[in-house]
Amino acid sequence: MEKLHDAIRAMAWTDAGLELLDQRKLPLAESWLVLCDCASVARAIRDMVVRGAPAIGITAAYAAVLAARERYARQPSDWRTGFAIDMQNLAQSRPTAVNLVWAVERMQQLAFSLNGNPVPVLLSEAQAIHEQDIAANYTMGERGAACIDDGSSVLTHCNTGSLATGGYGTALGVIRSAWSDNKLNAVYADETRPWLQGARLTAWELVQDSIPVTLLVDGAAAWLMQQGRVQWVIVGSDRIAANGDVANKIGTYAAAVAARHHGVRFMVVAPSSTVDMGTACGADIPIEMRAEQEVLSAGGQPVAANGAQAWNPAFDITPAELIDVIVTERGIVEHPDTVKMRSLMV
Numbered sequence: 001m002e003k004l005h006d007a008i009r010a011m012a013w014t015d016a017g018l019e020l021l022d023q024r025k026l027p028l029a030e031s032w033l034v035l036c037d038c039a040s041v042a043r044a045i046r047d048m049v050v051r052g053a054p055a056i057g058i059t060a061a062y063a064a065v066l067a068a069r070e071r072y073a074r075q076p077s078d079w080r081t082g083f084a085i086d087m088q089n090l091a092q093s094r095p096t097a098v099n100l101v102w103a104v105e106r107m108q109q110l111a112f113s114l115n116g117n118p119v120p121v122l123l124s125e126a127q128a129i130h131e132q133d134i135a136a137n138y139t140m141g142e143r144g145a146a147c148i149d150d151g152s153s154v155l156t157h158c159n160t161g162s163l164a165t166g167g168y169g170t171a172l173g174v175i176r177s178a179w180s181d182n183k184l185n186a187v188y189a190d191e192t193r194p195w196l197q198g199a200r201l202t203a204w205e206l207v208q209d210s211i212p213v214t215l216l217v218d219g220a221a222a223w224l225m226q227q228g229r230v231q232w233v234i235v236g237s238d239r240i241a242a243n244g245d246v247a248n249k250i251g252t253y254a255a256a257v258a259a260r261h262h263g264v265r266f267m268v269v270a271p272s273s274t275v276d277m278g279t280a281c282g283a284d285i286p287i288e289m290r291a292e293q294e295v296l297s298a299g300g301q302p303v304a305a306n307g308a309q310a311w312n313p314a315f316d317i318t319p320a321e322l323i324d325v326i327v328t329e330r331g332i333v334e335h336p337d338t339v340k341m342r343s344l345m346v
């Protein structure tokens with residue numbers, strides 16, 4: 001089967017600045033923002049113009065280039081002080097995806113090792129982070145697809161494709177590769193309330209690739225499994241703790257519980273930049289709480305009675321014992337635990 005085209009990108013560096021595809025407007029409109037300063041990129045991450053753990057990390061790396069360019073132009077003799085402030089603000093834009101802090105620390109450590117104008121070297125580093133992520137996604141796509149038997153149907157949650165990464169995707173990369181290998185009968189996608197990453201982004205990506213996709217409301221996932229209609233649930237992650245516990249979009253834990261109950265296998269796909277060996281277990285992962293309004297409305301229109309309140313955790317924690325396999329570019333871990341995760345990350 002011909003290799004799927006890989007044209008979708010969430011971000012692109014240009015001399016004018018960092019271009020971000022505004023994912024808040026998809027699938028109805030494809031519009032790009034061109035951001036020229038670090039603070040604007042931090043706001044764009046917070047406001048989910050760009051989202052998805054690896055995409056957030058790559059975007060932060062480019063934001064570090066913008067910060068260095070601005071600070072060095074303003075004060076060549078003492079650009080580091082302002083740069084450090086920019087990096088702190090950037091790192092605080094969203095708390096759960098460890099890729100953000102990983103990228104900020106990697107860029108800041110490099111920046112402070114440089115003499116003279118840091119921008120050219122930092123830009124090369126940011127571009128390397130971007131390219132390495134894409135390469136990792138193709139590797140994970142092949143490795144994950146190899147776990148899937150011919151004739152399988154799969155369910156995915158949220159968006160883990162080119163829009164959530166540097167390109168191709170993590171869990172959606174596995175689905176792309178498995179489809180290219182003629183292994184899949186059907187692909188199901190949870191709409192993923194309240195932000196609708198599945199309905200608005202995953203479905204859009206798969207339609208672009210001419211891969212048939214069937215959307216379902218999140219509450220239908222367990223019934224789909226009870227009907228025996230999927231053999232795998234395949235998801236991404238925003239942070240994997242040292243013991244293999246996984247933080248991912250809200251609704252992932254429910255899917256994992258239902259999958260285990262119904263004998264459906266559960267795969268987590270994430271680059272090693274998502275693994276946080278400094279966090280012992282899932283209980284120690286910060287869970288982002290987002291605005292109540294995201295639950296109380298849809299498409300900008302209220303859907304709840306005026307006066308109702310909402311609880312809006314953006315992520316939940318799936319314990320390692322509910323995960324059959326974690327796929328990274330460094331290797332595959334079956335039935336993850338701390339020992340296995342540590343051996344993967346050495």
Ligand SMILES: CSC[C@H]1O[C@H](OP(=O)(O)O)[C@H](O)[C@@H]1O
Binds near residue numbers: 235314
């Ligand atoms: C490729 S991992 C993407 C990961 O990020 C999503 O969260 P958000 O859309 O809020 O950034 C979701 O947890 C996905 O699994």
